[in-house]
Amino acid sequence: MSKTVKRPLPMLTDSNRFFWTSGADGILRFMRCTACRNYIHPPVPVCDKCLSMEQEVVAVSGRATLAAVTVNHQMWIPTIEPPYVVGIVEIEEQASVRLTTNIVNCAEADLRIGMALEVQFEECEDVFLPMFKPAGAGAKAQARES
Amino acid sequence: MEKFEYSSVVTGMGMSDIGRRLMRDPMALTVDATLAAIADAGLTRDDIDGVCTYPGMVPGAGGFSGAGAHDLIDTLRLKPNWHNSGLEQAGQLGSIVAAMMAVATGLCRHVLCFRTVWEATYVQLQRTGQIRYSGGGGRLSGGMEWRIPYGAASAANWIAMYCSRYMHEYGLTKEQLGQIAVNGRKNAALTSYAVYKDPMTLEDYLSARMVSTPLGLYDCDVPCDASVAFIISHKDTAKDCRRGRGVGFEAVGTANTERVSWDQGDLRYLTGIDGPAKMLWSRTDLRQKDIDMVQLYDGFSFNALCWLEKLGFCGEGEAGAFLEGGQRIARDGELPLNTNGGQLSAGRLHGYGFLHEACVQLLGEAGARQVPNNPQTAIATSGGGVPGSALLLTAPR
Numbered sequence: 001m002s003k004t005v006k007r008p009l010p011m012l013t014d015s016n017r018f019f020w021t022s023g024a025d026g027i028l029r030f031m032r033c034t035a036c037r038n039y040i041h042p043p044v045p046v047c048d049k050c051l052s053m054e055q056e057v058v059a060v061s062g063r064a065t066l067a068a069v070t071v072n073h074q075m076w077i078p079t080i081e082p083p084y085v086v087g088i089v090e091i092e093e094q095a096s097v098r099l100t101t102n103i104v105n106c107a108e109a110d111l112r113i114g115m116a117l118e119v120q121f122e123e124c125e126d127v128f129l130p131m132f133k134p135a136g137a138g139a140k141a142q143a144r145e146s
Numbered sequence: 147m148e149k150f151e152y153s154s155v156v157t158g159m160g161m162s163d164i165g166r167r168l169m170r171d172p173m174a175l176t177v178d179a180t181l182a183a184i185a186d187a188g189l190t191r192d193d194i195d196g197v198c199t200y201p202g203m204v205p206g207a208g209g210f211s212g213a214g215a216h217d218l219i220d221t222l223r224l225k226p227n228w229h230n231s232g233l234e235q236a237g238q239l240g241s242i243v244a245a246m247m248a249v250a251t252g253l254c255r256h257v258l259c260f261r262t263v264w265e266a267t268y269v270q271l272q273r274t275g276q277i278r279y280s281g282g283g284g285r286l287s288g289g290m291e292w293r294i295p296y297g298a299a300s301a302a303n304w305i306a307m308y309c310s311r312y313m314h315e316y317g318l319t320k321e322q323l324g325q326i327a328v329n330g331r332k333n334a335a336l337t338s339y340a341v342y343k344d345p346m347t348l349e350d351y352l353s354a355r356m357v358s359t360p361l362g363l364y365d366c367d368v369p370c371d372a373s374v375a376f377i378i379s380h381k382d383t384a385k386d387c388r389r390g391r392g393v394g395f396e397a398v399g400t401a402n403t404e405r406v407s408w409d410q411g412d413l414r415y416l417t418g419i420d421g422p423a424k425m426l427w428s429r430t431d432l433r434q435k436d437i438d439m440v441q442l443y444d445g446f447s448f449n450a451l452c453w454l455e456k457l458g459f460c461g462e463g464e465a466g467a468f469l470e471g472g473q474r475i476a477r478d479g480e481l482p483l484n485t486n487g488g489q490l491s492a493g494r495l496h497g498y499g500f501l502h503e504a505c506v507q508l509l510g511e512a513g514a515r516q517v518p519n520n521p522q523t524a525i526a527t528s529g530g531g532v533p534g535s536a537l538l539l540t541a542p543r
Binding site (some may be wrong): 007008009010011012016041042067068069070071072073074076077080082083084086087088096097098099100101102113114124127129131 | 153284285286287289291292293294295296297298299300302303304306307308310311314355356357358359361408409413487
């Protein structure tokens with residue numbers, strides 16, 4: 001990870017701690033209904049499809065598709081310097097599950113709705129923020145670095 | 147049974163001074179607007195037996211809430227049979243629907259509704275250290291945790307993403323979207339209280355600084371200080387009011403049919419609009435061709451586009467073509483839009499400005515900006531991105 005950005009961070013609770021700390025091992029995880037295998041996000045104690053309250057935390061591939069995007073040019077939070085890219089991504093396992101996140105390692109001109117992305121995490125205090133980069137881009141960059 | 151909308155009429159409207167950094171106590175603005183509305187209806191405060199507002203006193207709301215229902219009741223020594231406020235309702239105009247229900251059920255004869263903002267002054271007081279920011283330092287919760295860590299801190303960011311998706315799906319151009327802002331500015335030139343009245347061309351719009359792509363400065367409304375108030379009366383009392391008549395309600399739309407979420411729903415259109423739009427038409431025999439003007443929520447230009455399309459004034463994905471050139475939405479066009487300038491130019495009266503303008507126009511009291519040919523119907527909306535509401539209003543009969 002390059003420079004550390006000081007960000008406002010989520011309050012960790014018993015229902016969201018698994019999500020915000022999942023990146024410690026580099027893997028993205030979501031809650032899933034044990035009965036009907038519907039992914040549930042943000043975490044709530046009941047499945048919106050079958051109303052079962054039996055859930056489990058499961059690992060996902062970390063692959064996602066860019067569904068909506070904006071390049072923010074205005075400073076809202078003094079410690080987060082614009083410009084930066086905010087996107088909504090749909091996870092590969094279930095397109096209705098989305099994350100608002102930052103799109104990183106991607107030139108503005110290369111941003112395309114529908115583009116394939118993969119997760120990477122930014123560690124901030126006790127939180128691992130999932131962010132997304134163009135699929136494959138990170139692997140090439142890491143190969144160059146090592 | 148007659149539908150509940152027919153029980154109520156708007157008998158009074160009031161506004162405080164409106165502007166940037168008025169440096170006035172928000173309760174003073176609220177008193178100005180509410181007393182003006184009571185006087186406009188030809189009533190006295192003793193006649194007020196209901197009070198309703200959005201959002202009420204919300205802890206930490208800052209300039210977003212200038213006065214709560216309890217504050218106003220106590221300040222004016224009102225004695226309402228019923229009062230209500232809340233952030234969680236069908237948009238800012240949901241508070242008008244609540245008032246209508248109180249009238250229709252017989253709880254109240256005259257409900258005083260108000261919305262007060264003092265965002266411009268609040269920010270100024272923060273800048274000069276007279277108000278110390280009480281938030282910050284703590285951890286995020288209550289839904290903000292999913293966006294703020296990524297710097298997606300403003301509705302400008304959240305709505306920009308929807309707009310990007312809509313553009314991707316339907317080929318909307320900035321030139322088309324910009325007609326909403328340019329049209330608003332043109333109308334605002336004739337609105338005495340408008341914050342921004344200077345002429346603005348499409349080129350000015352396109353060259354404005356970018357806030358969050360594709361939204362530039364003039365796609366975003368202007369925070370201000372303002373209070374707007376209405377008297378929602380039982381129709382049988384209208385003959386005793388100052389005008390002897392009131393603006394009527396034909397239908398309301400308050401349905402909430404989508405995810406209450408900034409990222410889990412349909413990403414092409416702002417959520418909170420489709421439900422109210424469909425419900426509105428389900429409660430009336432009037433159709434789009436019968437509507438003489440629309441006052442559509444434009445906290446961002448894209449909100450108004452979503453309302454225009456979801457209300458069925460054009461087909462799916464066709465709002466860009468509808469807006470092209472701006473003639474259709476002009477004050478003398480086929481569907482006049484935001485005839486006071488909307489929130490983009492008149493100021494963020496936060497929902498209540500749209501109802502105010504609809505009433506003024508339907509009463510024929512809009513002066514230089516009066517929509518021609520004696521308009522009989524108007525739609526006023528609030529919300530989008532958050533659950534919204536729509537009102538179909540009719541000229542006094």
